[in-house]
Amino acid sequence: MQLLAIGDNVVDYYEDQDMFYPGGNALNVAVLSKRAGARASYIGILGNDEAGDHVLQVLKQEGINISRIRRAHGQNGMAVVKLNEHGDRVFVRSNKGGIQSELGLILTAEDAAFIARHDVVHTSVYSRIEHALPELYRLAAVSFDFSTTHDREYMKRVCPHLTYAFFSGSGLTKEECLLLLEDASRFGAETVCVTRGEEGAVLRRGGDIAEQPVVPVQAIDTLGAGDSFIAGFLTAYMNGSSLEKALGRAAEAAADTCLTYGAFGCGRPFSLKDHA
Template structure:
């Protein structure tokens, strides 16, 4: 089984320490899947700067296939972050840099490459919305992270993305349980096969189109919560795939419950690591 993260790559610049770490939803997914024992790859656009060198080096050390990535002249994406009591606080970012200014277009070469994967994971920060319809010609499942930003939760954006994905992830820690259930129904109503909402320390809610499931958190004293949501969804998706998830067949209740438990445990482990998965380097 092979999976791939398709889209964004960034460095998270920690202002309080002057250290940057590799990250991005698609990159984190690829690394976490590999840590969970699944062959994984990353497909995206790298800039030509020190940040890109760090991201590429870290991916190669984690044994991630980046052979089909493209290098382009431009600045890598960065997020400026502070850490308060182990929790990340985003300060500013450059909209993803070259990876979102000139993202990969799915042409025949990319389509042929993607044929080998069971699941393709992307996100709203990857600027690949126009490429999603092309992926429906593949056997691969498609998962998509909508983040916690309201502009990616409105009807227009959901209508553009959801018909082309099998699994949606959102972050909505401020909503009530009733509001979250309505949000999950909205997302699947627009066409997503299933939907998961993470709520930080409040746990998670999952909807398979039929019933709701609640997931608890594994409490730890966090070193850094960066990547915790990506770790959660990666572990959950891998468990579903291992349990036979494919187009036209979604695993049953026992698999979902066990998957949420495993996801919480893996996410807690990642909270004990600096950055999303380490590899910190001083920056100016």
């Protein structure tokens, strides 16, 4: 199975550690799907700063196809993360995606030929390429992470071009999650999944509903668990596993991610105070 992730990348800067880790939904799914057994590629814009250098080095180290990557003069995306009073990591601020958000990712004819060689393309609400979804859907299966965006008008615009739609539903009741599944399915997404944190996940394909409990672990960092769930599911399902087995593999992948810092490790010492 060949997966291509297009769009957002950042480094997640952990204030309590003075470390940053590669991140961003699209980049995470590329790396985590490769670790799960897929052949993975990534298209995005990296800054020409220390953060961009580190992201590029990690992508090479992980064996990701980066032949269509862009680099530009400016800051790479960075999000600042800290521990709250409960010991959970929360995003406190960011540079809004850095240079990629400033320039916008424009896909070329050469990109289209490259995209068509993949089985599935994954992107996200943070990647700002909704305009390209009809073309992507023509070229390959499309996976999209809505994160916590549940706006129905936005869903109506995006869902007709999706094979797989993923939502974060932490804090929603089960009834609210089922309604979200129904709406996204009615708007055109073929397979819809809502992850619910400690409550597991619920998925709808056609008229069928499947539920998946979490795999319990002693988590040290939950950042990236949702992205790992997506990567684990797509890799397993598109390699021929049943929905139930793919959901189980996704839950295991999410649990594994909770055992390391960052979405997939690869941290580097860094201090924002030295770069103020």
